[in-house]
Amino acid sequence: MFLTEQDLESGIYGYQIDQITEGDNNIVSIAMAAAEEEVRSYLSGNNRIENFDGRLRYDVDAILSAQDAARNPLIVKHAVTIAKWWIVELCNADIIYEQAKERYDRSITWLTDLRDGSVNLSTLPQLSQTDLDADERQPFSYGSRLKFNHE
Incomplete structure (x- = not known):
């Protein structure tokens, strides 16, 4: 798993996690897995033609398979914010809900900007040109539209 419980404690106190989850580590594991999947969804483009524009x-x-010091600290921090949100949504035990929601929204916006190319991280691994060439979709298409008829 990309996140660890130690990572999570950099965003939320341990006693708060225990209060919210009532000591159930399964809830923490689910929140961290959900955060990882959410980060994956924002960093992965889909098959829309707009995503093949260079x-x-x-x-x-x-x-997301990097371990320890090889992990990008900014991606880890945003993943922690998202995991915190998945835990905080259960309860409001000594946590400022609005602040957690604002940080969650900011992380999602940043990840979307990263995916869309408004923000770039030079330290993240990128797909090589050969990997991209293996994809048969092209960013541009040629031709004309079908003739419109009023029938």
Whole structure:
């Protein structure tokens, strides 16, 4: 798993996690797995033609399989914020809900900007040109539209 419980404690106190989850580590594991999947969804482009316009495409598997010091600290921090949100949504035990929601929204916006190319991280692994060439889709298409008839 990309995140650890130690990572999570950099965003939320241990006693708060225990209060919210009532000591159930399964809830923490689910929140961290959900955060990882959410980060993956934002970093991965889909098959829309707009996504093949020359923007950087990140090697998401390499990013999320990195361990210890090889992990990108900014991606880890945003993943912690998202995992915190998944835990905080259960309860409001000594946590400022609005602040957690604002930080969650900011992380999602940043990840979307990263995916869309408004923000780039040079330290993240990228797919090589040969990987991109293996994809048969092209960013541009040729031709004309079908003739319109009023029938």
